Amino acid sequence: MAAGVGTGARLDRRGARWLAVRERLPVWVQSRCAMEPRTVAALAVVLVAAVGFAGRSYWSAGPRPVTAPAVVAPASVPAPTPAPAAPAPTAGTRVVVDVSGKVREPGVRTLPAGARVEDALAAAGGVRPGTDTTGLNRARVLVDGEQVVVGVPAQPPAAGGGPGPGSPGGPLSLGSATVAQLDGLPGVGPVLAQHIIDFRTARGGFRSVEELRQVDGIGERRFSDLRKLVRP
Numbered sequence: 001m002a003a004g005v006g007t008g009a010r011l012d013r014r015g016a017r018w019l020a021v022r023e024r025l026p027v028w029v030q031s032r033c034a035m036e037p038r039t040v041a042a043l044a045v046v047l048v049a050a051v052g053f054a055g056r057s058y059w060s061a062g063p064r065p066v067t068a069p070a071v072v073a074p075a076s077v078p079a080p081t082p083a084p085a086a087p088a089p090t091a092g093t094r095v096v097v098d099v100s101g102k103v104r105e106p107g108v109r110t111l112p113a114g115a116r117v118e119d120a121l122a123a124a125g126g127v128r129p130g131t132d133t134t135g136l137n138r139a140r141v142l143v144d145g146e147q148v149v150v151g152v153p154a155q156p157p158a159a160g161g162g163p164g165p166g167s168p169g170g171p172l173s174l175g176s177a178t179v180a181q182l183d184g185l186p187g188v189g190p191v192l193a194q195h196i197i198d199f200r201t202a203r204g205g206f207r208s209v210e211e212l213r214q215v216d217g218i219g220e221r222r223f224s225d226l227r228k229l230v231r232p
Contacts, residue, residue, distance in 0.1 A: 095142050099124040101150035102131040120148050135190025141201055149180045171231040174206040192217045206232040
């Protein structure tokens with residue numbers, strides 16, 4: 001008997017809640033669903049699902065940040081490097097000198113431009129032992145076409161032969177004379193002869209006999225004695 005009373009009380013409470021829910025529902029819902037509890041519950045579930053789906057669709061349709069792909073620069077292909085052109089041969093890259101006197105292998109030698117007397121001596125096999133090279137400037141730069149005489153004094157002019165250095169028809173050329181030949185001139189020793197050769201090398205030759213005045217060691221008196229014995 002007590003169990004029946006408790007069950008009735010629970011039914012009354014459920015009925016009261018149901019009546020409260022029914023009063024809140026629209027009239028058309030009450031007429032369509034005949035106010036059955038199961039129908040109302042099913043409708044509520046459908047409404048909740050519809051609202052959830054609509055909210056999800058709304059948020060899904062919203063704009064989303066799009067990350068642009070990184071721009072990859074194309075690899076640059078290095079341009080082919082042109083092969084260096086072979087340097088064209090230029091004049092004056094070689095000098096030809098005649099090495100004579102007391103050397104092991106006298107003769108004509110071809111040397112690079114800028115070579116010095118020491119290089120010419122080495123190309124000729126070196127100086128013979130016991131040779132006096134006091135008046136020879138081994139550091140002097142060679143001039144194309146010159147003669148390097150080692151340890152041989154100037155040859156005196158032959159009697160009755162060709163014109164000597166002091167004769168009117170045969171002045172000595174300042175542009176090609178060797179140290180030994182200049183040493184044979186009056187008042188010119190080995191040191192002064194070397195000064196003349198060095199001056200000629202630095203200036204590229206003599207353009208006139210007057211330039212002999214500019215050589216260190218030649219004064220007016222000595223120049224007066226030499227001017228008729230030499231030519232440019």
